[in-house]
Amino acid sequence: MHPAFSVIFLTTLIGVGQGLFLALYTAESYHAVGLLPAQSPQFYAWGAWVAVAFLVAGLVASFFHLGHPERAWRSAARWRTSWLSREVIALPVTMGLMFVYGAVHYLGWDLARFGIETGLPGDLTLLVGALGVIATFGLFLCTGMIYASIRFLQEWASPLTVLNYTLLGIVSGFTFATLFAALFATDLVNFFGGWAIIAILAALVTRVSSLLRNARIRYKSSPQTAIGVRHSRISQRSQGFMGGSFNTREFFHGASRLWFRSVKWLFLMLVFPVPVVLISLGMSSDSPIELAAAFMVQYLGLLAERWFFFAQANHPQNLYYQTVG
Amino acid sequence: MTQLALVIDLNVCVGCHACVTSCKEWNTSGDAGYMSDDRPYGEDPTGCFFNRVQTFEVGEYPRTETVHFPKSCLHCEDPPCVPVCPTGASYKRPEDGIVLVDYDKCIGCKYCSWACPYGVRELDEHQKVMKKCTLCVDRIYDTSLPESERKPACVLACPTSARLFGDVHDPDSRVSVAIREEGGYTLMPEWGTHPANHYLPRRKTHISVHVDELERYDNPLKKEGERPRPDISEPSLDDVTSW
Numbered sequence: 001m002h003p004a005f006s007v008i009f010l011t012t013l014i015g016v017g018q019g020l021f022l023a024l025y026t027a028e029s030y031h032a033v034g035l036l037p038a039q040s041p042q043f044y045a046w047g048a049w050v051a052v053a054f055l056v057a058g059l060v061a062s063f064f065h066l067g068h069p070e071r072a073w074r075s076a077a078r079w080r081t082s083w084l085s086r087e088v089i090a091l092p093v094t095m096g097l098m099f100v101y102g103a104v105h106y107l108g109w110d111l112a113r114f115g116i117e118t119g120l121p122g123d124l125t126l127l128v129g130a131l132g133v134i135a136t137f138g139l140f141l142c143t144g145m146i147y148a149s150i151r152f153l154q155e156w157a158s159p160l161t162v163l164n165y166t167l168l169g170i171v172s173g174f175t176f177a178t179l180f181a182a183l184f185a186t187d188l189v190n191f192f193g194g195w196a197i198i199a200i201l202a203a204l205v206t207r208v209s210s211l212l213r214n215a216r217i218r219y220k221s222s223p224q225t226a227i228g229v230r231h232s233r234i235s236q237r238s239q240g241f242m243g244g245s246f247n248t249r250e251f252f253h254g255a256s257r258l259w260f261r262s263v264k265w266l267f268l269m270l271v272f273p274v275p276v277v278l279i280s281l282g283m284s285s286d287s288p289i290e291l292a293a294a295f296m297v298q299y300l301g302l303l304a305e306r307w308f309f310f311a312q313a314n315h316p317q318n319l320y321y322q323t324v325g
Numbered sequence: 326m327t328q329l330a331l332v333i334d335l336n337v338c339v340g341c342h343a344c345v346t347s348c349k350e351w352n353t354s355g356d357a358g359y360m361s362d363d364r365p366y367g368e369d370p371t372g373c374f375f376n377r378v379q380t381f382e383v384g385e386y387p388r389t390e391t392v393h394f395p396k397s398c399l400h401c402e403d404p405p406c407v408p409v410c411p412t413g414a415s416y417k418r419p420e421d422g423i424v425l426v427d428y429d430k431c432i433g434c435k436y437c438s439w440a441c442p443y444g445v446r447e448l449d450e451h452q453k454v455m456k457k458c459t460l461c462v463d464r465i466y467d468t469s470l471p472e473s474e475r476k477p478a479c480v481l482a483c484p485t486s487a488r489l490f491g492d493v494h495d496p497d498s499r500v501s502v503a504i505r506e507e508g509g510y511t512l513m514p515e516w517g518t519h520p521a522n523h524y525l526p527r528r529k530t531h532i533s534v535h536v537d538e539l540e541r542y543d544n545p546l547k548k549e550g551e552r553p554r555p556d557i558s559e560p561s562l563d564d565v566t567s568w
Contacts, residue, residue, distance in 0.1 A: 001439070067433015067453025074412040074430055081408035084436050088411060149409070152442040152516050220515045221442065223381070227394050228510045228524055231383045237391070240345070240377035243370035246447040250438060316513065317444025320379060320396060 001153070002250050003310035009061035011143060011165065012172070012302045014091065017054030018136045019173015020180070021098050023192055024048060025129040027177075032126060036191060041105040043185050044125070048102030050180070051173075055095045083149050087142035094139045097132035104128055140166040147309075154217050155313040160210040167203035168271070168302060174199050175275055175298050178282065179291040186286060193283040193291075197276055204272045207305070211264070214312060221316035238325030247321050253311035263308045270301025328402060328422035329460055330493045330521035331480070332500045332509060333395055336528050337487040340378055340393030347482035348376040348397075348458075355463050357428055361451040373449045375458040376479055392527065395488070397479070398445040398458035399512060399520030400424050406437040406446065415455070422494075422521060423462055428454045442516050460490075493521055 024047045030036040063069040078085040110124045111117070120126070144162030151157045174196035181188035223234040239248075253260070278294035281287075352375060353360040362372035376397040383390045400417075404424050407415050414430035415437050417423070426437075426446075431454040438446040438455060446457045461477035464470065474481065480488045491500035500523070503509060509523035540547070 065434060067435075067448065068431065071412070071430070071432045074414075075432055075434070076411070077413050078408075078411050082411045082436075084409065084434065085411035146436075150440050151405075153439065221513050225513050225515055227381055227392060228512055228526065229381070229383050229392060233383065233385050235382050236379065237382050238380040240342070240379045240396075241370075241374075243364075243372075245371055246373070246438070246450070247444045250435065250448070251444065315439070315444070316442040316516075320444055325380070 001310045001313045001315060002253055003307045004065055006061050006063075006065035008303055008306040008310070010058045010065070012299065012306055013058035013061060014055050014139070014143070015165065015169030015302070016172045016176055016299070017051040017058065017098075018094070018139060019170040020054065020176050021048060021051040021101075021132060021136055021173070022170060023174045023177035023195070024051070025101075025133055026195065027188055027191060028122070028125065028129060030191070032120070032122065037187055039185050039188065041108055045102040045106035046184070047177070047180055048098050048105065052095050052098045052102070055091065055098070059091060059095075083142055083145040087139065087146060090135060090139040090142045094132065094135040097128060097135050101125060101128045101132050137166070140169060147313075152221065152316050153313045154219060155214045156309075158210065158213060160206055160213065163206045164203065164210055167199060167206055168305065171196065171199045171203045171271070172295070172298055172302055175279065175291075175295045178279060179288060179295050182282065182286065182288040182291050189286060189291075190283055193279045196279055200272055200276055207271075208268075219314070219316070221319060223319055226316070226319040236320075236322040239321050239323060240325075242324060247317060251315045251318055251321070255311065260308075260311060263304050263311070267301045267304035267308055270297050271305055272301075274298075274301070326422070326494055327420065327492050328400070328494045328521050329465070329491070330400055330422070330500065330523065331397070331460070331477070332489040332491075332493075332503050332523045332525060334487045334489070334503075334507075334525040335392055335394065336525060337485045338378075338393045338395060339485055339487075340380055340391075341484060342378050343482040343484055344395055344479035344488060345374060345376050345378055347478045349374060351461060351464065351478035352459070357459075357463075358452060360456065361449050363450065371450070373447045373456055375445075375447075375456065390527065395479075396443065396445065397522070398424060398460075399443060399518075399522040400458075400460065402519035402521055403517065405516070405518055406441045409436050409440040411436070423460050424457070425459055425462065426455050426457060428452065428456075431455050442513055442518070443520075465490075493523070 024044055027036055028044060031038055063072065066072060075085055075088045079089055104125050110122060141162060144165035147156040148158060148161040174192055178189060178192040178196050181192050224230060227234065275294040275298040278290050278297065282290035282294060349360060360373040364370050365372065376395060379394045379396060381392045381394055383392055400423055402422065404417055407417050407424065411434065412430045412432055414427040416425060418425060433448060433453040433455065435448060438448065446455050449456050465475045465477065467475060476490050480490045489500050489503055491498040493500050493504065495501060503525060504523045507525045509525050511520040511523055
């Protein structure tokens with residue numbers, strides 16, 4: 001497939017935002033059971049709003065993918081059958097809950113304001129946050145299933161796709177949360193950094209699993225099934241036109257083999273080991289510079305990872321477009 | 326239920342591209358708007374087509390066979406492109422099984438083209454909507470045309486009648502009989518899309534002649550002419566009749 005930068009930015013940016021929100025809510029839940037010190041409401045509020053900003057940036061990027069962005073509102077219509085439609089619904093719901101979560105922290109409201117006495121400080125933020133967590137995981141599921149549900153893109157049609165989207169989003173969000181904590185809540189740096197490293201290791205396992213799986217794929221379609229002729233030697237002599245078409249542009253990445261392979265090793269380095277080293281350095285020195293570097297290096301790596309994810313998928317329609325003529 | 330479809334006879338197709346050009350001519354002139362072309366006479370021409378004729382070579386020289394292969398939307402009975410559409414612009418008509426795109430609802434997200442294993446959907450680069458074969462839906466029901474012309478433009482254009490058009494759910498229709506009796510098959514059956522369009526395979530007529538069939542059993546010396554008449558006293562072939 002041809003990697004579209006609009007979709008690369010959409011999926012990576014909302015991943016950071018979702019992961020950042022999960023990181024904030026994790027810290028708040030740890031605080032609720034007395035495992036972490038309290039933070040200022042502004043920390044959570046601004047953190048949640050930064051997460052919303054990441055989602056908005058992703059949403060803006062996604063519009064560049066559409067031929068008719070002014071009709072985008074129509075895309076919520078087919079949520080019963082289309083994962084893309086479900087994502088279109090889940091994204092604003094998640095954004096809204098994150099924003100409300102931030103606002104409730106900022107205003108310092110709790111359930112007592114609505115006449116419900118629970119005796120638990122911050123009960124309303126925990127409740128809204130829990131809804132936000134459900135929406136966030138729902139959004140991860142929708143995003144991953146958009147790709148995993150296309151059964152003949154065999155590189156994508158695997159539960160590992162959903163798992164990777166979820167874990168890589170969490171990875172980038174916790175890395176950003178570590179940086180955010182280094183700037184505004186230094187007693188959370190080790191907490192976020194530790195979880196970021198654990199998430200990086202988990203994502204390394206699932207992403208490498210999917211690379212290994214994809215290296216062993218046996219394609220179900222072949223030139224034989226494509227034209228229905230039973231012969232072991234079938235080659236295309238003409239695709240029917242001498243120039244390009246949508247089919248030759250949308251479904252081929254067009255990069256050289258060397259570039260394709262280099263991107264794989266590049267993202268494997270930039271997403272996993274380099275940030276682990278930089279986060280460890282940042283945690284030991286409490287320096288935001290290393291943590292900022294960790295986030296930026298990892299985000300670049302995730303752009304490369306997403307590029308590779310698209311480029312690696314081999315569409316069966318390509319069997320019909322092997323030779324110009 | 327009706328399912329309109331094309332049956333394409335690969336035994337007859339000569340790869341002349343008449344179906345491609347007549348398809349473009351009819352559909353670029355219709356109510357739905359033009360099908361854009363860019364740099365048609367330039368260095369890198371590109372454009373939107375509903376139908377393509379491709380050529381494949383089967384076998385290895387000198388024992389090769391050239392297969393001309395027209396490819397357009399197969400109007401699958403279980404179309405994977407329809408449920409993925411977020412807006413409902415892509416739909417399958419219940420009354421005749423034609424898969425269509427509502428150009429006024431399409432947002433141009435290209436997801437349906439990813440979800441088609443056959444690569445028959447093409448984005449119009451100027452109208453920015455997904456386009457595909459409509460089976461000339463604006464022509465086949467047009468009662469102002471003589472009945473013999475209420476067929477897709479590609480079918481009418483084919484000089485060798487390699488393209489048949491009809492209802493594949495009617496067991497007695499010409500297309501159903503052709504599929505049944507001439508070995509019609511579908512493309513990429515592994516994906517369970519149940520394409521409505523079928524292809525008829527290349528067919529050659531072989532007679533198998535065994536060596537001993539070339540030699541008359543009762544004439545081993547291969548001498549033609551009147552046979553020697555046996556004497557009346559000799560036994561006849563079956564010991565009963567006589568010459």
